[in-house]
Amino acid sequence: MPELPEVETVANGVNERVRGARIDSVTIGSHKEPLKSTPVHIESTLTGARIEHVRRVGKTIVMDIKQHDKKPAQVTIHLGMTGRLLVSKRDVPVPPHTHVNFHLHDGRDIRFVDPRRFGRVGVVDEGTTYEGPGKEPLTISADDFAALFKGRKTAIKAALLNQSLLHGVGNIYADESLFRAGIRPTRHAGRIKRAELDTLHASLQAVLKHAIQLGGSSVSDYVDADGVRGFFQLEHRVYSRTGEPCKDCGKPIEKIVVGGRSTHFCKTCQK
DNA sequence: CGCGGGCCCTGTGAGC
DNA sequence: TGCTCACAGGGCCCGC
Numbered sequence: 083m084p085e086l087p088e089v090e091t092v093a094n095g096v097n098e099r100v101r102g103a104r105i106d107s108v109t110i111g112s113h114k115e116p117l118k119s120t121p122v123h124i125e126s127t128l129t130g131a132r133i134e135h136v137r138r139v140g141k142t143i144v145m146d147i148k149q150h151d152k153k154p155a156q157v158t159i160h161l162g163m164t165g166r167l168l169v170s171k172r173d174v175p176v177p178p179h180t181h182v183n184f185h186l187h188d189g190r191d192i193r194f195v196d197p198r199r200f201g202r203v204g205v206v207d208e209g210t211t212y213e214g215p216g217k218e219p220l221t222i223s224a225d226d227f228a229a230l231f232k233g234r235k236t237a238i239k240a241a242l243l244n245q246s247l248l249h250g251v252g253n254i255y256a257d258e259s260l261f262r263a264g265i266r267p268t269r270h271a272g273r274i275k276r277a278e279l280d281t282l283h284a285s286l287q288a289v290l291k292h293a294i295q296l297g298g299s300s301v302s303d304y305v306d307a308d309g310v311r312g313f314f315q316l317e318h319r320v321y322s323r324t325g326e327p328c329k330d331c332g333k334p335i336e337k338i339v340v341g342g343r344s345t346h347f348c349k350t351c352q353k
Numbered sequence: 354c355g356c357g358g359g360c361c362c363t364g365t366g367a368g369c
Numbered sequence: 370t371g372c373t374c375a376c377a378g379g380g381c382c383c384g385c
Contacts, residue, residue, distance in 0.1 A: 085378060115361080141379080163379055164363075179363085198362045200379055236356060245380075252378055301378060321378090342358065344376085 084161045086219060086250030086290055088298035090138045091312065092167055096192065097136035099169045104187035105131050105147070116181040116196055118158065118204025127155050127205040128184065140214040140249025143167060153208040162200030168193045216249035219286055227283040231271040238274060239267035240341030242286075251286070254299055254321045257346045259286040261320045266352045267345045268338075292317065320346040 084092065105128050110121045117124070131147040134154070138144070145157040159167060168177070170191050176183065177195050182203045184192040194203055206212045217226065230247045231238070241247060242256040251259075260267050262285040265278055274282075293299060298312035301322065315322075319329050324337040328348040338345050 088378080160379085162362095163377065196362095197364065198377090198379095200362070202380095234355085240356085243379090254378060299378080341356095343379090 084165070084298070085141060085252035085255050086138070087255070087293035087314065088312065089141050089143060089161065089250070090294050091298045092161070093136050093138040093143045096143070096167055096169060100133050100186065100190070100192060101135060103133050103190070105129065105133065105184050106187050107185045109183040109185065111181040113181055113199060115199045116194070116201055116203055118202040124157075124182070124203070124205050127208075128157065131155070138250075139212055140216065140218070140245060141252070142212070142214060142249075144212050155208045156206040156212050158202070158204045158206060158212055159194060160202045162196060162198060162202070164198040165194065165196040165201030168195060214249045215246045216244075217247065219248045219250050220290060222248070222283075224280050224283045228276055228279045231274065231279065234271040236271055237268050237340050238265060238271045238282075239343075239345055241271040243341055243343065250290075253343050253345075254301070254318070255286070255289055255293065257321045258318060259289050261347060261352060262289060264352055267340050267347050320348065322346065 108125050108128050110117070110124065128147065131149045134146040134148055136143065136145050141160060143159040143161070145159070146154060147157060148154050161167070170193060172185070172189050172191055176193065179197040180193050180195045182194040186192065194201070217230070231241055234241055239256050239260060242251050242259070243253070257267065259282060263278065263282040265274065265282055293314040296312055296314040296317065297310065299314040299318065300311035301315055320335050323335045323346060325334050327333065328335055328351060331348065331350045333348060333350045335346055336349050
């Protein structure tokens with residue numbers, strides 16, 4: 083489901099609701115795929131901990147927690163394609179596909195729900211900090227951005243999706259930023275001129291910031307921590323607009339496969 | 354090491 | 370109406 087703007091929206095929403103709360107206990111479901119750490123490890127790290135802060139690193143939600151007499155630790159929550167993180171009162175029925183349920187001392191739950199089970203919940207050892215696999219798209223400099231693609235033969239779209247380079251960009255925002263920069267998704271990353279990479283750097287940051295302001299993109303059923311849909315899908319210029327007229331030139335938007343993902347672009351506007 | 358393809362899952366909607 | 374099939378915002382793992 084979610085890319086950087088959606089994860090940021092969820093993390094901020096959950097942070098506002100649960101910051102400072104105490105975790106009494108944790109219920110963990112029977113499926114093992116959604117767990118990146120063992121149930122015992124998750125339970126021992128979370129039980130009795132106070133939630134200091136909830137934030138985003140790449141596409142991962144990070145909960146900073148503190149247990150009495152222990153070093154700070156973190157819970158990492160990756161939403162995969164269909165994951166949600168819901169804050170509910172305990173008497174609200176627990177939805178199907180709830181894999182981890184954090185029970186707060188104040189009577190609320192934080193529920194990790196994920197039908198497809200591509201998401202993951204884990205804990206980071208006390209005293210270490212989760213950094214994510216790559217660089218932050220919102221704060222990377224133009225120089226560092228350009229350096230990521232040097233010598234890479236892969237398509238620029240595939241490079242944008244590579245989380246060990248930049249973390250947080252997914253299929254929607256890769257397509258949207260390439261359209262706004264006028265760059266064809268299939269171009270070899272290493273052969274793109276510096277001036278074009280500077281344009282892409284600016285387009286990517288602008289599109290991500292705009293999407294965050296609008297609460298992310300709601301394609302199908304994405305909702306934030308309050309169950310509210312985002313509105314950035316109304317600003318999509320190419321993603322999921324196959325055959326529809328380009329907003330700039332009027333020619334139909336094309337759909338191909340790049341890096342194993344559906345890729346939308348305008349053959350006239352993107353060189 | 355870099356890169357492409359297959360695979361993991363369930364739910365939804367298009368098309369027949 | 371009801372069924373089948375393709376496809377979905379992600380990422381790991383494998384082989385080349």
